[in-house]
Amino acid sequence: MSAEPATEQTAGAAAAATALRRRRWPLITMVVALSMVVAGGVSFAVVEQLRKDVTLDVDGELVSVTTYADTVDDVLAEENVRVGSNDEVTPAAGDELRDGAVVEVRYGRELTVETDGEEQDVWVTALDAAGALAARATRADQGRLGPAGAAARATLPIRLDAEQPVALVVGGDETVVDDGATTLSELFEAESVEIDADDRVHVDRIEAAAPGDPTVRVVVQVVDVEKVTKTKKIAFDTVTKKDPDRYSDKGSTVSREGKDGERTIVKRVTRVDGEVESREKVSNKVTTKPVDEIVVTGTKERPEPEPAPADSGSSSSSSSGSSSSSSSSSGSSGGSSGGSAPAGVWGQLAQCESGGNPSTNTGNGYYGLYQFSLPTWQAVGGSGLPSDASAAEQTKRAKILQQRSGWGQWPHCASKLGLL
Numbered sequence: 001m002s003a004e005p006a007t008e009q010t011a012g013a014a015a016a017a018t019a020l021r022r023r024r025w026p027l028i029t030m031v032v033a034l035s036m037v038v039a040g041g042v043s044f045a046v047v048e049q050l051r052k053d054v055t056l057d058v059d060g061e062l063v064s065v066t067t068y069a070d071t072v073d074d075v076l077a078e079e080n081v082r083v084g085s086n087d088e089v090t091p092a093a094g095d096e097l098r099d100g101a102v103v104e105v106r107y108g109r110e111l112t113v114e115t116d117g118e119e120q121d122v123w124v125t126a127l128d129a130a131g132a133l134a135a136r137a138t139r140a141d142q143g144r145l146g147p148a149g150a151a152a153r154a155t156l157p158i159r160l161d162a163e164q165p166v167a168l169v170v171g172g173d174e175t176v177v178d179d180g181a182t183t184l185s186e187l188f189e190a191e192s193v194e195i196d197a198d199d200r201v202h203v204d205r206i207e208a209a210a211p212g213d214p215t216v217r218v219v220v221q222v223v224d225v226e227k228v229t230k231t232k233k234i235a236f237d238t239v240t241k242k243d244p245d246r247y248s249d250k251g252s253t254v255s256r257e258g259k260d261g262e263r264t265i266v267k268r269v270t271r272v273d274g275e276v277e278s279r280e281k282v283s284n285k286v287t288t289k290p291v292d293e294i295v296v297t298g299t300k301e302r303p304e305p306e307p308a309p310a311d312s313g314s315s316s317s318s319s320s321g322s323s324s325s326s327s328s329s330s331g332s333s334g335g336s337s338g339g340s341a342p343a344g345v346w347g348q349l350a351q352c353e354s355g356g357n358p359s360t361n362t363g364n365g366y367y368g369l370y371q372f373s374l375p376t377w378q379a380v381g382g383s384g385l386p387s388d389a390s391a392a393e394q395t396k397r398a399k400i401l402q403q404r405s406g407w408g409q410w411p412h413c414a415s416k417l418g419l420l
Contacts, residue, residue: 112146133205144204234261246298249379258293304403352413
């Protein structure tokens with residue numbers, strides 16, 4: 001029973017509140033609407049103030065951009081332009097972005113600069129090689145630009161000259177290429193320039209002879225490297241050896257012929273544009289050893305010849321008579337050499353060797369009654385030619401030889417006469 005009044009009061013309060021809200025809604029709606037109109041006008045004005053029209057110059061490529069970015073960093077991020085520590089941004093990346101600004105981005109590229117033969121890797125942000133060389137012209141390390149990598153795949157990550165033609169020198173011959181706004185590899189392909197791993201490539205700056213002439217020159221030095229082989233004779237030496245078993249009067253003899261050797265020299269010759277730049281010794285070896293010539297000389301002395309055996313009794317008389325007769329005969333006949341051939345065994349030996357003619361000279365190197373060679377004749381004390389000596393002198397020397405060396409000095413006739 002008591003809950004009902006409370007319910008009614010509550011329902012009444014709720015109805016009153018609803019009515020109040022209904023009465024206030026149009027006002028609130030009107031106020032909100034009015035506020036939105038006013039706020040919208042103000043926001044539009046603010047937005048218009050934040051809007052900026054800027055130009056992005058990314059490595060020479062121009063793009064117009066409308067942005068609400070506050071800083072240079074922001075607009076680069078919006079346009080997906082990434083920059084690194086070696087790149088250059090103007091205005092600076094953290095600077096405030098202004099309407100109408102030109103944001104310039106220059107990417108850094110690592111190039112090799114050669115100065116006085118020394119190479120150094122540097123980073124440049126120029127648009128082309130002409131700009132890079134011009135920028136370095138004010139520095140102490142001014143030099144030439146070298147391509148990256150081996151010459152056979154020579155590249156330069158930058159255009160040569162965006163505004164001017166370029167000079168191209170290959171093997172000393174120069175041409176002018178009208179379009180310099182190209183890379184190094186594109187230039188070689190267009191001009192059919194083939195480069196191998198030995199060739200040298202560099203880019204340098206030149207003074208234009210007239211307006212419009214090249215200020216950049218691409219130089220290709222054609223390098224040829226070859227191995228040159230030469231041989232040089234090595235003369236043999238002569239070695240003398242003594243033979244104790246060889247008679248000294250027989251002179252010397254060559255027991256082994258000498259042969260020259262050979263030395264081979266290999267050099268690496270480098271030619272640049274056809275001119276010899278250097279010669280480097282690669283090897284120097286004896287490829288064939290010389291062979292010494294061996295000359296043998298005897299040291300053995302000949303023994304004194306044994307005396308001839310004496311004839312017995314009648315034989316002596318007969319020999320004596322014969323000798324007397326022979327002496328008488330020789331005295332009457334004489335001879336150009338003074339004296340006739342000896343009697344007895346020596347006469348028989350002389351008859352066999354030379355026909356008993358003391359002046360025999362057959363032209364074969366043997367002379368006189370006993371066919372002495374000149375060295376043997378001299379070895380037993382003879383002088384001049386044996387054929388010019390008397391028969392008695394020749395017999396005297398023959399006996400000395402026989403005493404030293406035996407009958408074997410006349411092997412054929414001594415054997416024939418039964419003396420061996």
